[in-house]
Amino acid sequence: MLNTLARRGVGAALGGWRSALTATTAQRSLHLPVTSLTEDELMIKETAAQFATEVIGPRVSEMDRTGVLDQAVIDGLFENGFMGIETAADHGGTAANFMSSCLVIEEVAKIDPAVSAGVDVHNTVVNNTISMFGSEEIQARFLPDLATQHYGSFCLSEAGSGSDAFALKTKAEASADGSSYRITGEKLWISNAEHAGVFLVFANVDFSKGYRGITCFVVPRESPGVEVGKPEDKLGIRCSSTCPVRFTDVEVPAENILGELGQGYKYAIGILNEGRIGIGAQMLGLAQGCFDATMPYLFEREQFGTKIGDFQGMEFQYAEVALEIESARLLVYNAARMKEAGMPFAMEAAMAKLKASRVAELTASKCIEWLGGPGFIKDYPAEKFFRDSKIGAIYEGTSNIQLATIAKNIKPLYQ
């Protein structure tokens, strides 16, 4: 993989603090830094940055205030190909790599982590579950719409099962001839549900088998018995809809089973591993965006005849935060490259998500302090980033779950 990166070194550039460095500096070594990007990845990153700044930027405050995702943003995301980043070209996608998804998620999060959350879940969890575990037929049926028109939702969590995901109670009863299933249950905390055209629903076809009965069903929104509840009124990422979704005797043909019967638990674990890297990218973007929005103020504000950014006390603080952001970036990018290389990456993904979510909260918190009074009012972006950051420690695996995953990977090395 490193050789491939080196071969692609011509036209490569770096992400992060050194983003102005290009190929001429990078290509002297066979082993490029983990922040190296190919020409394509760089172009995709820049398009995402431009779109985020010009289309999402002016709408951020209003969307946060009302909790409503602007239709112009939704249309723009689909029109520009941000909703089918890794989807195959003949299914209407871009056929780019996982790193490209992470870069889009990061760039969008620099402007609005709420919009980024939706893009992340849609690409890394919904699209990828279908393309990684679904049959050719399921892929052909659902991926094009997901790439070009409609959001998708991943329905796993319930009131009684969050971290203990496989304790889910939603049931799927087979018809006498096995040609269809009836799904009944209530899912909670479902992202993108307000706009979703398709739901990936995890239900148990046989509770006597425990988690080995869990099966993933692809359920179109129009199916009778599907009821999307009111979006939650959240602390942060407010315009990213999070809704309860109730399924009452929803009839689904057996053809809509994603992958194999009773293998749903495997798909869920598998996809959430990489989904973590996506969240890492979102939190990384949040931290960087908040930092970038705050730093210029430190060189405008003067107290005691000095720009506050020149006080050594302040220098030490923002140096620490810059270090934390760089650390998070290296973890996220490296985990993404490990996944692309086909290496096991569960531990690295957990580390990336855990670190990035901590760094997001720290950065936003510090930025509010550096701004002083202005940091505490909605006129300045820091307080929104702070509220948005908190979800990072909770969704797609709480911080404690990440720690448990890391320990599970470390322990056997020493026993």
Next chain:
Amino acid sequence: GPKSVPGKRKMSLKRALVGCKRVIDYAVKVRVAPDGLGVVTQGVKHSMNPFDEIAVEEAIRLKENKKLDEVVVVSCGPKECSETIKTALAMGADRGIHVLVEGPEYEKLQPLAVAKIFAKLATEEDASLVVLGKQAIDDDANQTTQMLAGMLDWPQATFASEVELSADAASMKIVREIDGGLETIKVSVPAVISADLRLNEPRFATLPNIMKAKKKKVDQKSPADLGVDIAPRIEVLEVSDPPVRQAGIIVESVDELVDKLKNEAKVL
């Protein structure tokens, strides 16, 4: 090209050359170089000249409206210009020509030389239209279009804010932004146009188009291949920062204002 309908003549231009210059990004805080002869470009973000983005967009729209068959983008400069060309291809241009100019030769590349390059290419490529940005945001020269038109002996339509090809594709109606307002002219084809700010709003390069751009052809040439002498005719003696802008003051009355304008600013 498109299939001709029996009994109906095809009314479109065959080919447009569009310039896309790689310049320091508009958002960057430019710094004077230590030698005082230029600005710092190393490690600084570059992108396509904004007026060239508008030029590329206009050419692509002409093609989408079936007024133009092929959009060929041209960039003159070091190997990094391939990124600029790729962006234009991702917007929808058909192919690119990269005229490779590097190092000190590139630092001294001036509008006259670029105009000569475009003149040669326009003839070689049998172009019926050349669309350039009205000026580059690094040198603000606003010369290439005019000189090129002179070299080719083609009409020029500078500061275009509206472009319309006639039904018989033999002329264009151009609305130009001028100091007094707007001027509408008619030029015969072939012609050289320079794009002004309000001509259009350039599209984003969609992600699928970025990937498709990889397959599009980009030819590399040198000024020598084109038989063009690009030696500079102008020598830059000095580059310096503009004077630091002083804070404004608030005056209490018109009398005070007049007094200050007369006795301090000495402009009355």
